[in-house]
Amino acid sequence: MNNVTNWVFDLDNTLYKAECGLFDKVHVLMGRYIEEKLGLASGEAQALRSKYYHQYGTTLRGLMMEHQIDPDDYLDYVHQINYDVVSPDEKLGDTIKNLSGKKYIFTNANYGHVEKVLDKLKMNNIFDGCFDISESDYLPKPHKDVYDAFQKNLT
Structure with a gap:
């Protein structure tokens, strides 16, 4: 896995457990x-x-x-919600932090939501960037144009 240059992570129900609600x-x-x-x-x-x-x-x-x-x-x-249901996952955070290459969040949420979730997960300083829904003019994944825009953003 040392040859991977970019890691891409979804946010909601991926970096935290869906069961938290x-x-x-x-x-x-x-x-x-x-x-x-x-x-x-x-x-x-x-x-x-x-x-x-x-x-x-x-x-x-x-x-x-x-x-x-x-x-x-x-x-x-x-996104006017109580984020306290999200708990830190130190093992996941350490695993992501130790991956070689750059790490990105790619989400249909907005950046404010991303910041709040990452804060609760204690993963604020792990990711190199975030591509939120505003960066695709609110066109959501899985539209191909969104993936193309994300890929251009990486280069």
């Missing part, structure tokens, strides 16, 4: 945001959230395309 909290706020902005009942909002996720790759992309929602307003809202 952090992203479940985000999902709740996604639904609440839709309720408030579009005036929908809870069940309708959750159905729309799911529909947009499957149709557009993220709920955010669907809201942007169908309702001209401001992405930063949405991302700020859905």
Whole structure:
């Protein structure tokens, strides 16, 4: 593994255990945001959230395309969560830190969320860079253009 020059890591439910429930909290706020902005009942909002996720790759992309929602307003809202459910993972942190080559976060979240998660994981100074959803003009993974943009960012 010493010949690897770049390591790429997803963030949510990857660098921390999904069982901690952090992203479940985000999902709740996604639904609440839709309720408030579009005036929908809870069940309708959750159905729309799911529909947009499957149709557009993220709920955010669907809201942007169908309702001209401001992405930063949405991302700020859905990340108003308690990050204390994320616990440090020293073994994982040490393993990543000791990898040869550069280490990057590649995520559909925004940078503010990344910073908060890495802070809780005690991995703030391990990664060489972060490619968040704003750097792809809010086009989410797995669209090919996002991977192309990420790859250009590495060079």
